[in-house]
Amino acid sequence: MELSFAVQRSIEKCCGICMDTIMEKEPPNERRFGILEKCNHIFCLSCIRKWRSTKQFSSKIIRACPECRVPSDFVTPSQYWVESEEEKKKIIDDYKKALSIKPCKYFKQGQGVCPFAGACFYLHAYPDGRKADLPPPRPRHQRNRDRDLESIDRMLLWDFFDLHDDQILFHLDLEDVLDLFTDSDDDSEYSDLDE
Numbered sequence: 001m002e003l004s005f006a007v008q009r010s011i012e013k014c015c016g017i018c019m020d021t022i023m024e025k026e027p028p029n030e031r032r033f034g035i036l037e038k039c040n041h042i043f044c045l046s047c048i049r050k051w052r053s054t055k056q057f058s059s060k061i062i063r064a065c066p067e068c069r070v071p072s073d074f075v076t077p078s079q080y081w082v083e084s085e086e087e088k089k090k091i092i093d094d095y096k097k098a099l100s101i102k103p104c105k106y107f108k109q110g111q112g113v114c115p116f117a118g119a120c121f122y123l124h125a126y127p128d129g130r131k132a133d134l135p136p137p138r139p140r141h142q143r144n145r146d147r148d149l150e151s152i153d154r155m156l157l158w159d160f161f162d163l164h165d166d167q168i169l170f171h172l173d174l175e176d177v178l179d180l181f182t183d184s185d186d187d188s189e190y191s192d193l194d195e
Contacts (some may be wrong), residue, residue: 006080013081016067017047022081033081035071039094045077045081074121096121107132 010033011023022044025031034048043066052062052075064071076095082088091170106114110132114120115176117137122134 009083010081013042015044015047016041017043017051025184031079033078035078035082035088035091036070037067037076038072039068039070039087039157040083040088041065041067042081045075048075102138 007023011044012021013023013033014021021031022042023031025044030044030046032045034043034045036048038145040153048066049067054062056144060071061069063073076092078091080090099121101121102122104114104120104124106116106120107122107124108127114122114134119137120134120136124134168174
């Protein structure tokens with residue numbers, strides 16, 4: 001009975017990015033919702049993941065809902081749309097619980113370092129099964145006067161996107177920007193169009 005209610009409330013929901021009805025998307029594995037923890041806007045999982053991985057905007061923008069701009073730290077995949085806060089909390093808790101039994105690919109059973117520290121949802125355990133007690137994440141990085149990266153000991157997942165954005169920015173001189181918006185001195189190639 002719960003399943004039929006879940007299907008019924010999900011069947012006509014459209015993604016706020018691609019505007020497709022999510023339950024009608026092709027191929028069928030695209031029929032998943034991306035649930036944001038702090039708002040109730042509707043997105044298909046593939047669109048919201050693409051939004052959050054874009055390099056064109058700052059991480060402050062991509063971590064936020066594309067519609068209401070409320071930041072959410074992560075996206076939870078779901079086969080069905082959830083509306084109530086209790087349902088959302090349950091699906092997020094179930095997702096975190098499922099991830100907590102999968103080994104962290106960065107920690108590597110104590111042979112590596114997880115850059116997300118205590119904010120990581122994955123399992124941090126040693127080969128003998130003992131769980132690691134990771135500290136909360138420390139500030140993501142420090143920069144010297146030349147804004148070169150000095151160190152990244154621990155960082156939050158969403159701060160990783162900030163760091164990435166900082167490294168790909170390019171700078172234009174004001175003169176270069178103005179040149180883009182001014183007419184060129186040589187209009188000869190367009191002179192016949194005016195006649």
